[in-house]
Amino acid sequence: MIKVLLADDQSLVRSGFRMLIDSADDMEAVGEVDNGQQAVEVVRSRPVDVVLMDVRMPVMDGTEATRRITALGGATRVLVLTTFDVDEYVYAALRNGASGFLLKDAHPDELLGAIRCVAAGEAVVAPSATRRLLDRFAERLPGVAPEEDTRLDVLTERELEVLQEVARGANNGEISQRLYMAEGTVKTHIGRLLSKLGARDRVHLVLIAHDCGVR
Incomplete structure (x- = not known):
């Protein structure tokens, strides 16, 4: 309950x-x-x-x-x-x-x-x-300027594409369609993003992406 x-x-x-x-x-x-x-x-x-x-x-x-x-x-x-x-x-x-x-x-x-x-x-x-x-x-976000932020350097090209979709508010089904991958694969990529970026959840991923200048 x-x-x-x-x-x-x-x-x-x-x-x-x-x-x-x-x-x-x-x-x-x-x-x-x-x-x-x-x-x-x-x-x-x-x-x-x-x-x-x-x-x-x-x-x-x-x-x-x-x-x-x-x-x-x-x-x-x-x-x-x-x-x-x-x-x-x-x-x-x-x-x-x-x-x-x-x-x-x-x-x-x-x-x-x-x-x-x-x-x-x-x-x-x-x-x-x-x-x-x-x-x-966006203009009120504290922290490192996007051009100085290196947190995304650990991501693969595909992981960065998934992060961009997450930052736009897309759900797993939408990401699957836009990037032509299975939903299970999308979940795997998001799991890796959470781990690599030290994010607590999907919302935190969106905030990190925006901090780093992802659009």
Whole structure:
């Protein structure tokens, strides 16, 4: 059973998510909080598999809460929910360890599927917004300039092609079609990318790719 914590300062939103989650046979809502600080405290005190995290909350926003939850080093994953598909808070949450983001108006089945993916250790990013999100905040990325970054030197030409598709928000099926390779081969390449680049998940791969100037 996937244990889900709801973190949102709007009680009606939390109630809607709770009803949806409790309607699924494989997950349950184990708590509701209205700010990030409470979310961190709950994760510290009891088992939580996935936190559905709003980004704009009082006391402590979702970005800082995500950083603190990730720093705990446990198995809890964070899925950011936002009203806007391009939001600097969302980008900051991704950099702070969130396993992905989804729009609040996503279809119920899409949200449940995202929770399952995140609980299984995968990453979820709203595909339609991936490029806009990264392009919007590219100038705010700290770190090494693309021309000075050598992290991608360890990649083969084929791995770099796969990374480029991942950076564009393509899923495994789309990469398979575009690069004319089996989905199993795509998964193998992504596994190698994660290992070679020291990335924690697919979202982290996207961020590393953008840091290195991959378009």
